[in-house]
Amino acid sequence: MKLKKAWLTAVAAATVWGAAGLGAAQAAEQYLGLPSYRVGPYAAGGTGVFGGWIDYMKLINEREGGVNGVKLVWQECETEYNNARGVECYERLKKQGDQQNVLFAPVSTGITFGVFERVPQDKIPLLSIGIGRSDTADGRVFPWVFPMIATYWSQASAIVGYLGQREGGMDKLKGKKIAVLYLDFAPGKEPFPVLDRLAQKWGFTTEKIAVAMPGNEQQAQWLQIRQMRPDYVILLTYGVSNPTALKTAARTGFPAERIVGWWWSGAEEDVVPAGDAAKGFVAGAFNPAGTDFAVIQDIQKLVYAKGQGDMQDPKRVGSTYYNRGVGHGIIYVEALRLAQEKFGKGKPVTGEQMRWALENLKLDEKRLEAIGAKGLMPALALSCADHEGSGRVRFQQWDGTKWVSVSDWIEPDRELVRSLVEESAAAYAKEKGITPRDCSKEQ
Known part of the structure; x- marks a missing residue:
């Protein structure tokens, strides 16, 4: 033994x-x-x-x-x-x-x-x-x-879709100003192509503001946001940069209710350290x-x-x-x-x-x-051609003690996102000399 x-x-x-x-x-x-x-x-x-x-x-x-x-x-x-x-x-x-x-x-x-x-x-x-x-x-x-x-592109589209719902329709986004605060690493920049196309489609403007990793200093960025006076801030940050963003936003007078994050910013560990500054903050999730x-x-x-x-x-x-x-x-x-x-x-x-x-x-x-x-x-x-399989995101809001669901599953702009996916994939295939599979022949 x-x-x-x-x-x-x-x-x-x-x-x-x-x-x-x-x-x-x-x-x-x-x-x-x-x-x-x-x-x-x-x-x-x-x-x-x-x-x-x-x-x-x-x-x-x-x-x-x-x-x-x-x-x-x-x-x-x-x-x-x-x-x-x-x-x-x-x-x-x-x-x-x-x-x-x-x-x-x-x-x-x-x-x-x-x-x-x-x-x-x-x-x-x-x-x-x-x-x-x-x-x-x-x-x-x-x-x-x-x-x-x-994907990041579907998530970005769903965030814009959620903002459209809050405004009472996608057409109501016309003329809105949205600040995009992003952590300066590859994931933080990945949503840009979709956000740019959606801004063009619906008539809102974006200003992208970088935060150096790991993101524990953001005073200058939020002062820039205060001067910009945006209708919303989309938060594309991760780790310590999330509570830092919420606390700094509160100090500069920007309401948490107007900040919407992606799935990397919507965990308990992102909001609890921020205390009262996090109350009202909304983030995307596909596992609530x-x-x-x-x-x-x-x-x-x-x-x-x-x-x-x-x-x-x-x-x-x-x-x-x-x-x-x-x-x-x-x-x-x-x-x-x-x-x-x-x-x-x-x-x-x-x-x-x-x-x-x-x-x-x-x-x-x-x-x-x-x-x-x-x-x-x-x-x-999923299928041979579609390795994402969903694209849906729902949103939850921090009430000070727990996350509360504030939306159903929101569909991305599938036509726009898929066209961008195929355009980018085709460019990659050409660059690498890849012949795309014929999915009609796949079982």
Whole structure:
């Protein structure tokens, strides 16, 4: 028994596994490499997202014995949200024993760019939910990249759509002035093409104002905003720059109710440090906060009640970042189910099989309700040409203690966004000498 305990301790020290004990080691296992970030300036996002994802896999192992009897196992690699470390983790996680990693999801646009051209050669799908290059939604050019739920371009369009609703119609945006406060890194600039086209379409003006990373000094920017006197501020920031923005806005007299953020600025960790300055702030979300979802309650009952939860602070279960991670886990597990249905139940799938499953994944409202995730995420339907699958975003407002939903799922301007996606993807294909797939020939 002492030897057995020592062996298990050694395994736990080297890697984080979803299946524990010798019995699980003898069963079929599905390996996943997770490039997480639990330290550094963006640790709040990393611990929440990857904690929620891991807890969902623990739930599937506990409640169902895995996916069709295949236990879920995983190994983490700390990236610190650093691009170079992320690429190192990609290489380190590519294989575990004789199993290939079947999905790489760094939850970082920079790391996504860093491995972008590696995944086709290694045949490992790149999952970039809500991040990365928006033109990768065109699966004809980017067959191994999946910017699912809502790309930055769809998110930007949904934000403008939400502002149009607040004004009483999109035509009411004509003549409005909108300041775009962005963190000066790749994700902060990604929404610009859509915002520029929508400004031209609806007649509003934008002024883009950069914040140097990490964003803990913004006095000059908010003085510029006060002089500009905009109708709204769109906040494209992350980490410490979010509460800094809200506190500085309050000091300069700009109301939080007129600030609308993207999904990187809409977590509890973004508003609680800002105190009263955050009350009324609105942010986009495609995995809203809350514990009223059946799947979150199952995690509380079957994982945390047994002391097996990944979060050091169980109070974060149901938070925005955490629920976002559960959404990642749902997509991963549902794709595994679909791959097994096509390629054989009861055995691990390959990266190529996972790619097929992601491309054919459909999660309608009926299926979301069946897995306890109704309202936790929008319905999805991917295809050979469409690797986004939704584009919908809903908005929630901070009331001082919790996030409150203030909209239904808002559709992006699909025609405008898709035309931009295809235009950009075609330019990339021409530059790289890529012949786009003919989706009519894909099964």
